[in-house]
Amino acid sequence: MLLKLKIFRFEPEKDEKPYYQTYEVEADPMDRLLDCLNRIRWEQDPTLSFRMSCGHGVCGSDGMRINGICGLACQKLVRSFNEEVLIEPLPVFKVVKDLVVDLSPFFQKYHSIKPYLITKTPPSDTERKQSPEEHERFEEAIRCILCACCTASCPVNQNRETENYVGPAVLVRAFRYLFDSRDEASEERMGLLDHKDGAWGCQTLWKCTEVCPKEIPVTRAIGQIKKRIYEAKHEG
Amino acid sequence: MNFTHDIIIVGAGLAGLRAAVECVGQADVAVVSKVLPTRSHSGAAQGGITAALGNEEEDRWEWHHFDTVKGSDYLGDQDAIEIMVRDAPRVIYELEHMGVPFSRTPEGKIGQRNFGGHTRDYGQRPVKRACYAADRTGRVVLDTLYDQCLRHDVKFYPEHYVLSFSFDRERCTGVVAYDLATGELLSLQAKAVLLATGGCGKIYRTTSNGFASTGDGMSLAYRSGIPLEDMEFIQFHPTGLYPLGILVSEAARGEGGLLRNRFGERFMERYAPTVKDLAARDVVSRAILTEIREKRGIDGKDYVHLDLIHLGKEKIEERLWEITSFVRIYLGIDPVYEPIPVQPTCHYIMGGIPTDVDGRVLKDEKGSVAPGLYAAGECACVSVHGANRLGCNSLLDLLVFGRRSGLAMKNDVLRYGHGSISAEPLKRMESRIKDLLVPKGKEKVDSLRQKMQSMMMESGSVFRNEEGLKKGIEEIRTLKERYQEVGVSNQKKAFNYELMEVIELEHELDLSEAILLSALHRRESRGAHWREDFPHRADRYYLKHSLVLLTVKGPEVRYKPVKITKFQPEARVY
Numbered sequence: 014m015l016l017k018l019k020i021f022r023f024e025p026e027k028d029e030k031p032y033y034q035t036y037e038v039e040a041d042p043m044d045r046l047l048d049c050l051n052r053i054r055w056e057q058d059p060t061l062s063f064r065m066s067c068g069h070g071v072c073g074s075d076g077m078r079i080n081g082i083c084g085l086a087c088q089k090l091v092r093s094f095n096e097e098v099l100i101e102p103l104p105v106f107k108v109v110k111d112l113v114v115d116l117s118p119f120f121q122k123y124h125s126i127k128p129y130l131i132t133k134t135p136p137s138d139t140e141r142k143q144s145p146e147e148h149e150r151f152e153e154a155i156r157c158i159l160c161a162c163c164t165a166s167c168p169v170n171q172n173r174e175t176e177n178y179v180g181p182a183v184l185v186r187a188f189r190y191l192f193d194s195r196d197e198a199s200e201e202r203m204g205l206l207d208h209k210d211g212a213w214g215c216q217t218l219w220k221c222t223e224v225c226p227k228e229i230p231v232t233r234a235i236g237q238i239k240k241r242i243y244e245a246k247h248e249g
Numbered sequence: 250m251n252f253t254h255d256i257i258i259v260g261a262g263l264a265g266l267r268a269a270v271e272c273v274g275q276a277d278v279a280v281v282s283k284v285l286p287t288r289s290h291s292g293a294a295q296g297g298i299t300a301a302l303g304n305e306e307e308d309r310w311e312w313h314h315f316d317t318v319k320g321s322d323y324l325g326d327q328d329a330i331e332i333m334v335r336d337a338p339r340v341i342y343e344l345e346h347m348g349v350p351f352s353r354t355p356e357g358k359i360g361q362r363n364f365g366g367h368t369r370d371y372g373q374r375p376v377k378r379a380c381y382a383a384d385r386t387g388r389v390v391l392d393t394l395y396d397q398c399l400r401h402d403v404k405f406y407p408e409h410y411v412l413s414f415s416f417d418r419e420r421c422t423g424v425v426a427y428d429l430a431t432g433e434l435l436s437l438q439a440k441a442v443l444l445a446t447g448g449c450g451k452i453y454r455t456t457s458n459g460f461a462s463t464g465d466g467m468s469l470a471y472r473s474g475i476p477l478e479d480m481e482f483i484q485f486h487p488t489g490l491y492p493l494g495i496l497v498s499e500a501a502r503g504e505g506g507l508l509r510n511r512f513g514e515r516f517m518e519r520y521a522p523t524v525k526d527l528a529a530r531d532v533v534s535r536a537i538l539t540e541i542r543e544k545r546g547i548d549g550k551d552y553v554h555l556d557l558i559h560l561g562k563e564k565i566e567e568r569l570w571e572i573t574s575f576v577r578i579y580l581g582i583d584p585v586y587e588p589i590p591v592q593p594t595c596h597y598i599m600g601g602i603p604t605d606v607d608g609r610v611l612k613d614e615k616g617s618v619a620p621g622l623y624a625a626g627e628c629a630c631v632s633v634h635g636a637n638r639l640g641c642n643s644l645l646d647l648l649v650f651g652r653r654s655g656l657a658m659k660n661d662v663l664r665y666g667h668g669s670i671s672a673e674p675l676k677r678m679e680s681r682i683k684d685l686l687v688p689k690g691k692e693k694v695d696s697l698r699q700k701m702q703s704m705m706m707e708s709g710s711v712f713r714n715e716e717g718l719k720k721g722i723e724e725i726r727t728l729k730e731r732y733q734e735v736g737v738s739n740q741k742k743a744f745n746y747e748l749m750e751v752i753e754l755e756h757e758l759d760l761s762e763a764i765l766l767s768a769l770h771r772r773e774s775r776g777a778h779w780r781e782d783f784p785h786r787a788d789r790y791y792l793k794h795s796l797v798l799l800t801v802k803g804p805e806v807r808y809k810p811v812k813i814t815k816f817q818p819e820a821r822v823y
Contacts, residue, residue: 024741024743026743043579043580045579054746054747055693055694055695056695059737059738059739059746059747060739060741060747062743062744062745062746064284064285064288065460066284066288066289066290066459066460066461067288067290067292067293067459067460068459068460068495069293069493069495069575069579070574070575070578071292071293071385071388071571072284072287072288072289072290072292072293072459073287073288074284074285074288088578090578090579090581109430109743109744110741110743110744111744113743113744116285120286123399124399127400128396128399129347129348129393129396129397129399129400130346130347130348132346136342136345136346138342139342140341140342140345140346140351140358140359141345141346142356142357142358143353143357144353144355144357145352145353145354145355145357147353147357148350148351148352148353151350152350152383155350155382155385155389155392156385156570156571158287158292158388159287159392189350190348193348193350195348196348227574228574
């Protein structure tokens with residue numbers, strides 16, 4: 014089938030403002046949208062820039078806004094579109110070129126919540142024990158591939174006044190460590206999250222959960238962080 | 250621009266990050282990667298990491314040693330394999346202590362599952378040896394190691410593409426890197442450079458590998474006069490999702506999945522009577538392609554079925570969540586109710602840059618060290634995988650030898666000062682890029698690449714013969730000539746992926762030639778290298794590693810001995 018791709022173009026040093034360019038690609042219904050983008054780049058316009066790596070939804074490189082909804086281009090098949098698809102960079106982040114955005118603020122916020130296991134008890138010679146039930150608590154959260162689709166979709170992050178909010182992806186990773194039975198820094202972690210730009214920045218708008226390419230119940234995870242902080246403060 | 254560090258690590262996959270974690274704090278270390286951190290292809294590893302922990306049933310490192318040697322079709326160096334398998338339990342516990350979220354047994358220990366070629370009692374029956382986190386093991390280990398790098402403030406040069414090395418006489422003294430975001434060149438000076446750049450699966454049309462797997466590190470070493478070892482051994486993973494080639498983890502069979510032909514027959518019983526679907530990958534891939542050649546593929550087409558239905562929805566969704574999601578997304582079918590169409594897909598390069606067991610690059614068959622240069626992971630060849638790698642031994646290799654390289658580098662750099670700085674390498678790359686950016690435009694990178702990928706499938710994949718290999722070499726050489734006419738029409742500085750792909754293609758063409766030439770010279774069948782015209786293993790002539798070296802007259806094939814310690818070669822049956 015013939016697919017039209019209307020793509021956001023912008024080169025900050027050269028273009029006064031962004032514009033849209035439409036390309037036509039002959040595609041198989043089972044092709045990935047990423048295949049179409051590559052065909053444009055290889056056959057029609059090598060100046061089009063976008064990130065990609067694994068091509069099957071594991072590395073998290075090709076997040077973009079597709080017909081208004083953030084997702085991975087490698088996870089969308091041509092057959093799910095009608096004649097024309099609108100492709101734009103992830104919102105929230107600064108555009109570096111075309112569909113490539115500057116993710117450094119995303120990774121800085123990620124760094125800020127101490128995304129690593131903190132323990133005080135020295136480990137034994139073998140593994141620390143963790144029951145399947147304890148593992149199960151954060152099993153869904155470890156699917157996160159840091160593609161930033163959730164953060165880009167979050168109306169709180171999109172709002173200039175609240176853009177310092179760490180955002181859902183970072184909170185998913187915070188959840189993953191806070192609810193890991195092996196971690197021994199829950200107080201410190203809750204301290205890092207207990208403010209208006211931390212867990213309380215979330216206004217429970219569900220956009221993150223709707224777009225997550227790995228089907229992580231993001232809003233629920235953030236809700237559990239809030240509940241944990243609330244209970245810790247009101248205990249005794 | 251010039252920057253100086255003690256250690257430069259090229260590649261941010263598991264080998265590179267593990268090495269970085271080892272050195273940080275004790276040496277000034279920087280990681281250079283052409284993709285953003287966490288986007289490296291180690292993250293696509295699914296099934297697990299092997300270690301004889303014995304959490305689920307009795308296991309011993311001696312059995313792991315034997316299985317790996319047998320899996321390698323006796324071409325792996327047995328001393329290096331022993332180091333790896335004995336270190337394996339420590340590696341797993343260390344990862345667990347760092348925070349890797351492994352799946353668990355009911356007693357709370359690290360969960361282990363079956364994987365192809367891993368057995369108890371020296372081949373008697375399958376053993377649960379692969380430590381796993383559902384079917385996303387590579388990704389969670391990559392995330393954990395990245396998190397450790399953040400914790401210890403490892404310096405990253407993200408989206409920087411390494412174009413060449415700098416040398417001070419013989420010693421490697423750094424790299425020249427191209428900043429993808431700005432199009433600027435950087436000279437990074439170091440006392441030690443570690444190549445951890447992964448494989449080159451993208452030279453084949455059907456592959457489980459990501460777009461970045463173009464063998465840059467292997468090729469850069471090769472062009473600097475370092476030979477490449479055992480390049481004829483290319484692993485085709487038996488179960489690539491048809492037709493895309495995306496990996497469907499061997500864990501699917503480890504958990505009880507079965508391969509079936511058009512008659513519903515469990516055909517692996519005929520090819521590997523003892524361990525059946527859990528035979529080594531080379532054996533299973535040949536079996537699948539034999540079924541297809543003999544018209545027993547599904548509907549006469551070139552795939553067979555991987556049947557998980559009897560495992561039940563709960564187990565499939567818990568242990569195999571990722572692959573279940575791939576099948577649903579890319580084929581629109583549900584593996585809970587329908588079998589998965591699969592075909593072999595290029596997955597792993599057993600060969601690579603020869604190193605000692607501490608990552609030091611070896612520049613000749615006598616084992617002389619190339620000073621300042623180190624390699625680890627898929628781009629290296631220690632050799633622990635020989636002619637065929639067993640599943641879940643690659644993550645183990647990355648972690649064991651990534652760490653050992655890190656240890657070696659941080660000790661070695663204490664003994665050396667920085668070499669003299671020369672502007673020459675950077676200038677050379679500047680003019681190279683300038684040349685490429687002249688739009689000659691006669692040849693397009695994509696059409697040349699497609700031809701190469703088809704050619705490699707035809708002549709250099711699972712079944713090979715002299716005629717096909719010779720034809721392949723000729724075609725690749727023609728493509729190399731045509732490559733001289735390739736132009737970059739994109740003149741922009743920021744994120745010029747066309748320029749990067751043109752440079753990658755040059756690497757890929759060199760490696761294609763090296764692979765086919767090594768394969769042509771090995772007139773026997775061993776592991777993943779199957780010659781239709783020489784269908785037997787010939788230990789008398791070929792129980793040796795090949796080395797392909799780029800000389801002024803072109804590539805030349807040489808050999809070096811295999812290290813045999815405990816296990817004399819035997820017939821390899823599963």
